[in-house]
Amino acid sequence: MFSRKKKIEQISKLQVNSYSELNETFHMLWSNKSAMIGLILIVILVIVAIFAPFIAPNDPYQRSLPFRLKPGIWSEGLSTRYPLGTDYMGRGILSRLIYGARDSLTVGFIAVGIAASLGIFLGLLAGYYGGMIDHLIMRFVDIMFAFPSILLAISIMAVLGPGLEKAMIAIGIVYTPQMARVVRGSVLTVRGTVYIEAEKAIGSSDFRIIVLHVLPNVMAPIIVYSTLSIASAILDAAALGFLGLGAQPPRPEWGAMLADSRQYLMSGAWWAVTFPGLAIMITVLALNLLGDGLRDALDPRLRK
Amino acid sequence: MKNKWWIVLSLIVSLGFVSMGAGALAAGGTLVFGSAGDAVRLDPADVTDGESIQRMDNMFEGLVEYETGSTAIRPCLAESWDISPDGLEFTFHLRKGVKFHDGTNFDATAVVFSFQRQYDKDFPYHKYGEWAYWGWMFDYVDRAEMVDPYTVKVYLQEPNASFLTSLAMFTACIVSPYSAALYGADSFKHPVGTGPFKFVEWVKDDHITMEAFEDYWRERAQLDKVIFRVIPDPSARLMALEKGEVDGIEYPDPEQVQKIIDNPKLKLLTQPGMNVGYVAMNMGEDTPGFEEPFGDVRVRRAINHAINKEEIVQYLYQGTAIVAKNPIPPLLFGYNDDIVDYEYNPAKARELLAEAGYANGFKTTLWAMPVSRPYMFDPRKIAEAIQSYLADVGIEAEIYSEDWGTYLQNTEAGKHPMCLLGWTGDNGDPDNFIYVLLDKDAATIGSAGNVAFYRSDELHEVNIKARQSYDFEERVRLYREAQEIIHRDAPWVCLAHSTQMLAFKNEVEGYVLHPTSRKFFYPVWIER
């Protein structure tokens, strides 16, 4: 398992130790063009998601069967009403994509939020206390690592039943071990520092030490890893949606939109499948760009 | 219903082929058939799904068989039979000179073996199967006995007029005792019957090959080989047909039916289906899924008014079905065409809801099957449409799906407030729809066929009368009455009767659709 470990180890070492370093980090991020493109895209997506009712040209839930599976602006006819065409229920695809941004972003953030909170807890326990607790947690993490993540997510979904909220939980659980490992690795690098030894010597409580000294020091790797994880969480949620386990109709989640329209691809309605896929790709791309940029900016090796 | 003309047209065409069947034939050739799924098992008594059954239909035979394209029966492995005056003893006189594919002779031992292994728990071969259909179709059979090598007697516990019809089902097909003993627990992988085709190989999830049986007791099959190839995706299946990789396919996607009609190299065989697809509203107050509103007939009628069936049939079934107003399809006797269906009228639906005290609507859950069924090609899309119609009248329905096995189990246990379901007839009798799906006898929690848990004493009385009567006219009258009662009480929204469809290359001739969707390739040939 060294392979995944290695990536995690690299990230665990990222640290920001002073304000000047923080400044430098922001500076690097600002001057990183691709990271900025990613950031701008994400901001746009968030704005679209928040203001969906004002932006969307039509009601994303309004059925109009006589207009089902009609093409968009590239052809004659209904193009002005439905710029990206309609789906199998005659709903405008553009409007559904705009509303769907809400679901896809929420899934990403919440799933990773769950993973981060559980992961931070387990990682802190394991890293800070070490010994038997560490051993137990890490063996459990090893076991979870032995599952291909999508297979584990599918099995958890089989227990929880289908639904977008449940998909968030399943993905959150699946991502927890990785997060725990990042945090643990990072805690190990700070545990031996003079600060903490000093605090211990004056008899500060573990809680105080963890909150005041350990946690701030492990935030950098958590942020980088979370950004990258949101990207894959969105992909995995879409995959669950594709397998029929994620969002349920009529929610316009992108993966489910793609899956539900899949059968119409072969009868020529390519737009119903292509655009949701593009939307997923652009979002994931933006998150990857930003995540890579953050990692570079926080990497002390590159900073020098 | 812009597509109605082709249904009629292809019916005429397929009838034409049947009548041509007697002409000069070009023997030989391989027919590759694109199936939607793989067989589960290859033992005729131990299969329950359409995919396994269609493979059985070509390798096995029973004592009696269906006449071509109908549910009437005619002799097959039994040449004739006598029925005792009390209707409890059936004596079958078996056909001589019939051979199994393994070379052994067909005789009374084989018949008794094939039946006894299903009903006799102490019989050594009982443990090799689940025999689920026997309990369903033949639980009134007491035992089968050999009288002499070519005579078998079957004893019933109570008279049952449908016994002979049921013997034409795959469950009662005769297997070779010699091979069953040879393969033991693995018999389901080595099917040996007396049918026109003989098993060759089975590559899981890929294909099953069978070849013409040279010693068949009737004329040898026209085809040299039949291959069932598994192509689960409907588009891929049609594409394989268009490219010529297969010669015929089942369950074409309704969205692509027009493509088949427009293709001069292909033909579409269609037949009004012996089925019904419906929405059941759970009226059983003692069931876990019961919700207050559905106990009120006004709400149930409101929902009937809220759903635009014409639109569903036209756009989601793509015209490959007819709108249903009764629980039985029009081709069954006793169909009541005088019933006036609840028309699509959202305003009226809102009024009825308001009358019932739900002016602001209510929240509920609509269950939808996760899989394509012969009576509903895409249940999830239909559920989504219904969800949206219900939203128009203020009812907020969430769609719920789970795997097919669990779905059946949970709907039978009444865990749903509303569910989509359907039925394909087994034997062409209205009793097989109305009693099985709507009688109070069938509304037992945990094993309900009546998933609306509609318990009408009035209907029950009519059903029992119709069941026991041998007077055809009376039965017709009673079933017409039953449909009126059901219409009035509205336990269901009857959605559609879908059309049975198969697509073939033009060269494939002689195929006749069967109302039960079973697939017989014996008389088929390939024109060259």
Added chain:
Amino acid sequence: MKTYIIKRLLMLIPVLLGVSVVIFVLIRLTPGDPARIMAGEHADQQTVEEIREKWGLNKPLPEQYFIWLKEALQGNLGRSITTREFVVSEILERFPNTLELTLTAMIIAIVVGVIAGVISATKQYSIFDYGSMVGALFGISMPVFWLGLMLMFVFGLLLDWFPIAGRLDVNITLKRITHFYVIDSLLAGNWPALKDVLVHLVLPSIALATIPMAMIARMTRSSMLEVIRQDHIRTQRAKGLPERTVVYKHALKNALIPIVTVIGLNFGLLLQGAILTETVFSWPGLGRYAVQAVYARDYPAIQGSVLFIAGTFVIVNLITDIIYAYVNPKIRYR
């Protein structure tokens, strides 16, 4: 080295045991009744009960687990509930299919990825560099099932170049010896079959290869860039060795460690991707088998296939680690 490998192998046992417990618990938590599924659409309650008893589904859970474990240790994973076949033989029948697909994808990913990465590194900031790196970024951001569908639509339907489903045309007969169809057709010298097998492999393996290809290209590029800047490579260049020799013989050799790691990492990813790719292309592999087993609540099949996939996953990771430790001896003494 030997002790390192033995130690790592021994560590596999508790991990796999843990995997089997986790999956066992998960499945049993799942609502639904397998006995009901086996009985079929029309069965009555009595039949269902009989089946439950016959398959031991009425025993307490720990007992069911230990029975399963005892059998599993003897190489018997039970019979599938839906097909009644031995799960082991069903898995072994499908595993080569998955392996053939993933290996083909891996080869494509390595060859294209490494070459693109090396060229990008040597021609840093060229149009090719930008093009391939932007392409790689898109590559890692794409949902694999969507890519599969798009490939099917464009190359299968519109252009009609490749078949869109399955492994082999049924009209072609091929004796199945190894179940690796490429090898089987080579062994039999059956050229039409070989051609058909390869044609069927094209779309699914490209869909599956895309993400690892992108990752390998990115890793090769960055690792090559680091190496090229190092002194000894500069020296060799100064000595007047041909550029091609410098790049491929010396620089690439030194850049190999991270590349090997990323390849190992990606093999695991490929197994995951295969689950979705097989579903899209109706490929009769182990991933699709596992997903179908989950849908059908086929307990023995889920347990068997997940354990098998997890085992493969763990072993692939182990091999990567060993190779890594071999090329980078510092690791194993930690």
